[in-house]
Amino acid sequence: MKRFIAALTVTAMVTFGTFGGTGFAQPVEGYKNAGYEAAFDQRVINRINVDYIYNNIDYLQQTPRVAASEEEYAAVQYIKSEFESYGYAADVQAFEFMGFTAPHTVELTVNGDSLSPLPFTYTPSGEVTGELEYAGLGRVGDFDGKNLEGKIALIQRGEISFGDKVFNASRAGAKGVIIFNNTAGNLNGTLGAANDEFVPAVSITQDRGNALVEQLNQGETVTASLTVLGAESGMRTSHNVIASKKPTNKNKDNGKVITVTSHHDSVPGAPGANDNASGTAMVLELARVMKNMPTDTELRFITFGAEELGLIGSRHYVNTLPADELERIEANFNLDMVGSRDAGDLVMRTVNGQANLVTDLAQASSLRLNGEPTPFAQGGSSDHVPFGERGIPAALFIHSPLEPWYHTPEDTIDKISKEKLQDVAQIVGTAVYDYASFDNQGPKPKKQKKQDLPADMYYEESIR
Template identity: 50%
Template sequence: MYKKPLTYALATGLVLSPMSLPVDAAKPAPNEQADHAFDNKVIKKISADNMYNTIALLSKQPRAAGTEGEYKAVQYIKSEFERYGYETELQPFTIQEWDGGSAAVSFNGDAFTGDVHTFNGSINGSATGSLVYVGLASADEVGDEVAGKIALIERGSFSFYEKIQNVYDKGAIGVIMFNGEGQSGNAFGYAYEGQDIPTVAITREAGLSLVEQLTNGSVQASVNVENAGPIDKTSYNVIAKKEPHPNKDNGQIITVGAHHDSVPNGPGANDDASGVAATLELARIMAKTPTDTELRFVTFGAEEKGLVGSYHYADTLTDEEVENMVAHFQMDMVGSRDAGELIMFTPDGNKNLVTDLGASAGARISGAVDYGELGRSDHVPFFLKGIPAALFIHAPLEPWYHSPEDTLDKISKEKLQNVAEIVGSAVYQVARPDTPALENARVAPNPADYDFDDRPL
């Protein structure tokens, strides 16, 4: 038995049963005329320039969870929601951040003057011994010669875990790793429980210089890591609520979300200032629009650390809220000019209410949107609570993903506009006052054919 009235109504055939759009597109059916009327009511208000300007502001600096950059971003997002008239709150939660402490290396008694990065998870400690180069540190490359020595490793081809474990199993007492071809900097690396040797990273240039020195003779090395370990920091979710018209409240809840944090070394224009910008823009146009459904617009923190913010938010929902939450629309990376086409991902690869509404809205606006299977974003915690949820994203991803090049100049206003129109239209189809549970056939959306697309992210 379906307990959510909206899901039940759609399951009876209004949307969930795949059907073709009307063949005679030149003469819209009555339903379709009504659909376009309410689409236009929403779409005509959406401004790509507004979204672009929001991205420009948010991407001025990285917004990694637990940093000042994130806090500035959440204060801005909160102020915008409040400016639109929403009941708004910051929801703090604790995350663990790795503090690399201090790391130092020396070669042949001379202190290394370049930058040294401590691997996340590295133990504190010191090691001194001969340096031995083991290439990529595959199982075939690492032999007994590393016993009692410090392993010099090139990054690439194998996981950090495998590389460290291979030299650790052969008796290495420390690890110095440098970047692979085409990679810059040295802010990388994870060590794992049980890999009890100090582990650090240096740049590719410094690493290749050491490889050359080793071809001409031996090198004595020392590695020292102090005060490294996890520390608690605070990240935030920003939650904005719009109550339905008091005389038309159907008890249902819809959430629309994006994540506001970025990776530490990137401005995150597309990932995910674009999703935040679209969320804010939809909040703006829905603020004065009558609805029979409670709307919640949420931006999540610490998505890049494993969906921590969205899991926290989902875990704070009461059983009644979960029961009444009929749909969650997640927008992540919706503005890149260099990414592929729009797709709707669900964690289990099955259609649901959100994908049905999204496909129907897309068919009216620019063409039905296909769906695929993918977790890895903030729709997952809602799905695990039994709430219909989908991720709206362009795939395959752009080359600038998770890099310092994820900047404003790569943003497409056309893609921003298209996604905001589709999601806004789909949300309004549920929330408009004359569609309690979409039972009124006059305004029920035409179902759209849309297919599974095994497209990689």
């Protein structure tokens, strides 16, 4: 496909620095055919309506959309209805997972003083009172020679998982666990999964923990009362929403698929305007824009549930696809947090930090539109990861650094930038169409051989 090959040539020049030492390419005089490229891109750009994106964000961010909640299911139904209003036959894919309902009451008093603990995900409920016993890092050997029966274990963060710390303490006889941070700030953590042997577990700050350790080391008796109420683990149901645009002419169907994805759930307490009503609304708008565009590639628009709990919806989707369907997927464009006025510049993240079809297409697109290619690096923590693990070219589109409102109640519509929405929609829309459009000048570029990556290798919470 000559038009795409020219784009790759420019991207290769950017990658290997033939434009000088600025780090970004400058617009190339007479690149390909500037008039042709501009006219071709305008087919997509002229159809994008940023107000539609903004209004869908506004609708979705009225309430948090926690995975498996009534609010998330209402969002699923809204997304489905929007796809259908554009002329798609949208499918809703249900999936089950072990979920957790956060406690409504979390209290901790030590020698009568009230502290401000935070619960661990998958902690059981319970009300316990007992003496504190310091158990270091909570490793099996840290309990040797200690009598934890009926006591509450005080454990420092580090070296092993929170779940292992609580499990080891429980096995040693503790009826409650307090884990204190090993750095400044609050500790928000998960025990990883539900376990019948867990006991109520909460976190406190480093300063609070060190002060308690000092008291215990001085021989003081320290008594704590720990209350966790309303926590519940069990099977939950969430949903993915899928809408497909088949090739315009079945006689010119190249048999390939491009997926454009986002997640529609949010974290508890956060309206999730940017994370990730913005990505979801952009998927909807690109589906609307592409519905009547002539293509020889299937375009599949998907919003996933339960991303915030560990990419559960996207893993389910990828892992349940037949092998021949996986082989058809040429690329995954994943949109997550694409509209915050207070975040940094647009970047792309791939699971191994290497260029692929998505980064090539998007860099060529942003070079044409903005005069410089969108940079990319390694990164996980979003729904491009399950695709990348299967060897499918995939990239996350996100702004970096993140806004200060990330995962807070302040992630609201007033923080959304229409300019950023317009920019990302244009880059991704023209990049997708660059590949999916009809082109009689030559074949599509050959895809590199897929190579599976280790499962779960690239889920890195610290990226976001």
